Amino acid sequence: MNIGQASRASGLPAKTIRYYEDIGLVEPARRGNGYRAYSGAHLHNLRFLARARSLGFSIEDCRKLLSLYGDSHRASADVKKMAQAHIASIEEKIAQLEGMKATLAGLVAACHGDDLPDCPILDDLAGEAVGGIHE
Amino acid sequence: MNIGQASRASGLPAKTIRYYEDIGLVEPARRGNGYRAYSGAHLHNLRFLARARSLGFSIEDCRKLLSLYGDSHRASADVKKMAQAHIASIEEKIAQLEGMKATLAGLVAACHGDDLPDCPILDDLAGEAVGGIHE
DNA sequence: AATGGGGTTCCAGTTACTGGAAGGTCAAGG
DNA sequence: CCTTGACCTTCCAGTAACTGGAACCCCATT
Secondary structure, three states: OOHHHHHHHHOOOHHHHHHHHHOOOOOOEEOOOOOEEOOHHHHHHHHHHHHHHHOOOOHHHHHHHHHHHHOOOOOHHHHHHHHHHHHHHHHHHHHHHHHHHHHHHHHHHHOOOOOOOOOHHHHHHOOOOOOOOOO | OOHHHHHHHHOOOHHHHHHHHHOOOOOOEEOOOOOEEOOHHHHHHHHHHHHHHHOOOOHHHHHHHHHHHHOOOOOHHHHHHHHHHHHHHHHHHHHHHHHHHHHHHHHHHHOOOOOOOOOHHHHHHOOOOOOOOOO
């Protein structure tokens, strides 16, 4: 199949599929006219990548996961470790975002939001918090 | 003050401070020897940026916030709107991450994590879910 | 004069694509 | 036979917000 079909079948943009080839993730054969020719196995790997990426794995993680997938002697423990590490980093990000959100929510609640210049949000950013939000 | 002092006083790496100058955020004067000379106002803006960035505002948002901060005729409503929009985008990110985390947690729970190759995580990525996690 | 700790510029790399330009290929229609 | 349109190709540049490193200058001290 051509790249357009592979794109539709995998849900990945053609640009992305070419990019994955550039970085050596999925390397299709070429037809006489230079067109890329994707096999069922290629498509399978593209779908694998789409799914792994949608779960937030980095490209390098995806590369490892693909190679584990292709290795019949892998240990599932290795995969599990990667997934757990990934969960941990997701949790970290969530915690960071929650922190930001809480701070912002407090500031938003304190801001009148009218047409006057007085603004606790800017005051906080400027380090001139009045309402004791800092410390 | 020189960039090193500004860096220590603002908590921003010198590299970052130079970058902020490149993109026109904080433009210090120069001494005869070419060194950057930061005033109290400059330092104040650097701290403002550090705080705003730590709350997750983009550089372009920071630029707007700084200009609102410097505009004595601003309306606090404008700032509040930006903060609320930012909270909304943070919430979106959190929701995405929570979704990933939930899926991954399910997969991790299903994976033995031993030295055998059988691995529900890889099966899921490959679209061969057995346990009904998909659909 | 040499040393060490500043400072300077500029270039390249990071992540994972995305957009766009310039051009080749192919099947269908007039 | 030619054109049209959809599809494909490569290559270059840009995104966000820095970060690392090289090569070099400045200044105070030993």
